[in-house]
Amino acid sequence: MKFTTEQILDLYREQAAKHGDGGTSTIQDIRTRVLEIEALAAHLSDGEKVLEVGCGNGFVAEELVKLFSIDLDAFDFSPDMIEIAQKRKIENAKGHVSYAVNDVLKLDADGLYDTVLSERCIQNLVSWDDQKVALENIVRALKPGGQYVMLESFWTGLNNLNEARGELDLEEIPESWHNLFFDEDKTIAEMERLGCSYVDQNPFLSGYYFGSRVLLPALMPKGKKVTSNSRLNDYFSALPPAGDFCPMKIVRFRKN
Structure with missing residues (x-):
């Protein structure tokens, strides 16, 4: 086993203490x-009934209910994160959000939701067997015709990114220690087995990651450290998402 559930809880306890309710948490x-x-x-x-799986400190959920008149249930495995989320004072919300530990x-949940979202959450489970259980539970929670918006990390993008880095003699970026990235074809096959159709995917971070990673x-003067705070990244983050050069992307499914 690459990591344990206890290590994940410890990690997000540290993230909660360090970042509070900020958008930089995780x-x-x-x-x-x-x-x-x-x-x-x-x-x-x-008008949708939405479930967010792995909501962390509630930052994303807060932004979504400001944008949409939705009924959003948001949960996380980390009690420390949910404690922060439940203290949020959301102003000018169009929708409603409730937070819980789960x-x-x-x-x-059986057929309750129009949309289920996950955001870099299922990749924190310790095995593919656990990930399959999570996917099955998510599918069961969807209404017929409902969609699963799966924002997780996939090997396809990381492999492409590292191939590009290798051409410039840059070291490979490894899979994060606390993640199990998804095999794209295997994931699509599993979702189809569970009664969902593959809809589309959006490698929305591809341009930014190609620029910043x-x-x-490659452009940085020798010996100078690359950081996410670089002013150049303001430009790279506005690049169109051409190609597939980031492990994180959205793969979307619809329940039959």
Whole structure:
């Protein structure tokens, strides 16, 4: 086993203490967070009943109910994160959000939701077997015709990114220690087995990652450290998402 559930809880306890209710919790590059919210919002509509699996400190959920008149249930496995989320004072919300501690492996909902979102959550489960249980529970929670917006990390994008880096003699970027990235074909096959059709995918971070993880380190003067705070990343984050050069992307499914 690459990591344990206890290590994940410890990690997010540390994240909660360090970042509080900020948008940098679990993702230190705020540009990535902004792009994630924009990408998720593209798949929501007013009037929907929505579930967010792995909501962290509630930052994304707060932004979504400001944008849409939705009824949003949001949960996370980390009590420390939910404690922060439940203290949020959301002003000018169009929709409503409720936060709770829950475990996607024990999710017990039957046909309740128009849309289920996950955002870098299912990749924190310790095995493919656990991930399959999570996917099955998510599918069961969807109404017939409902959609699963799966914002998780896939090997396809990381392999493409590292191939591009290799051409410039840059070191490979490894899979994060606390993640199990998804095999794209295997995931699509599993979702089809569970009664869902593959709809489309959006590698919305591809341009930004190609700029910030390939071009920036290649351009940086020798010996100078590359950081996400680089002013150049303001430009790279506005690049169109050409290709598939980031492990994180949205893969979308619809329940038959």
